[in-house]
Amino acid sequence: MAFTRITKDRGKLRIQDNLDDLATELVEYIAELSEVSVKERGVFAIALSGGSLIGLMGKLCQAPYNKTVDWAKWHIFWVDERVVSKSHTDSNYKLAKDSLLSKVPVAPSHIHSINDSLSAEDAATDYEFALRQMVKARTVGVSQLNDCPKFDLILLGMGPDGHVASLFPNHIALEERDEWVTFLTDSPKPPPERITFTLPVINSASNVAVVVTGGSKAEALRMAIDDVEPDTPLLPARMVQPTTGNLVWFLDNPAASKLEAFRFAESDQLLA
Numbered sequence: 001m002a003f004t005r006i007t008k009d010r011g012k013l014r015i016q017d018n019l020d021d022l023a024t025e026l027v028e029y030i031a032e033l034s035e036v037s038v039k040e041r042g043v044f045a046i047a048l049s050g051g052s053l054i055g056l057m058g059k060l061c062q063a064p065y066n067k068t069v070d071w072a073k074w075h076i077f078w079v080d081e082r083v084v085s086k087s088h089t090d091s092n093y094k095l096a097k098d099s100l101l102s103k104v105p106v107a108p109s110h111i112h113s114i115n116d117s118l119s120a121e122d123a124a125t126d127y128e129f130a131l132r133q134m135v136k137a138r139t140v141g142v143s144q145l146n147d148c149p150k151f152d153l154i155l156l157g158m159g160p161d162g163h164v165a166s167l168f169p170n171h172i173a174l175e176e177r178d179e180w181v182t183f184l185t186d187s188p189k190p191p192p193e194r195i196t197f198t199l200p201v202i203n204s205a206s207n208v209a210v211v212v213t214g215g216s217k218a219e220a221l222r223m224a225i226d227d228v229e230p231d232t233p234l235l236p237a238r239m240v241q242p243t244t245g246n247l248v249w250f251l252d253n254p255a256a257s258k259l260e261a262f263r264f265a266e267s268d269q270l271l272a
């Protein structure tokens with residue numbers, strides 16, 4: 001029962017029956033945005049998360065995308081990164097490099113990873129400095145509203161606790177409004193030391209896509225999207241609310257199963 005729904009204020013829901021169809025829809029969406037950005041700005045500035053999302057992007061390395069995407073124009077950043085060596089299995093950079101970036105012709109100088117020899121605090125400062133240079137050069141666009149970077153696309157995953165990037169429920173990092181990149185040394189999910197884009201940066205992007213799969217995330221997803229009881233805890237995923245940009249959720253059936261839109265679609269089908 002694949003379908004798309006536009007919600008009142010939580011963006012567009014794209015729900016697929018299986019992971020293969022979800023992956024196909026996701027890479028088609030990324031390829032389209034890349035084409036539009038390259039046409040309009042001459043570059044495509046994309047920020048990746050880690051986790052299960054990266055495995056779903058694998059089709060970008062295959063035909064037709066390996067040939068049709070203008071890889072030379074891509075600039076790749078990380079929405080969040082674990083402060084570990086780039087060769088460590090926990091590194092979001094390594095995950096993307098091994099499964100995607102090593103298989104497509106992106107210029108190494110366009111891959112903007114963190115300096116893994118620094119402390120979490122210094123790595124965040126250093127990454128924000130690098131990002132400021134990219135904004136100054138307009139490799140990354142700028143928001144007219146708040147001077148924040150305006151990425152062409154920010155790709156997020158969501159944990160079963162509703163975290164996005166390395167922004168965890170009730171964590172002080174959620175309140176950061178001045179910095180573009182902040183750090184944490186007490187992540188509830190290992191490893192503890194991380195850097196992360198802050199909410200103002202995420203919400204300034206032209207496009208934000210959140211990719212969520214699996215039944216273990218269904219309840220957090222409901223709390224992030226549906227109209228919920230007023231005393232429901234405010235999850236980081238619910239704070240993703242692009243100011244002027246587009247928000248799209250790529251979901252599989254198990255993740256979407258508790259959403260109102262899904263239940264209505266199911267009962268419509270039973271009646272049909």
Ligand SMILES: O=C1O[C@H](COP(=O)(O)O)[C@@H](O)[C@H](O)[C@H]1O
Nearest residue numbers: 049050051052053157158159165
């Ligand atoms: O720790 C992290 O988790 C989230 C979610 O990962 P998933 O495997 O449950 O999809 C990820 O988006 C984030 O980048 C990562 O650092």
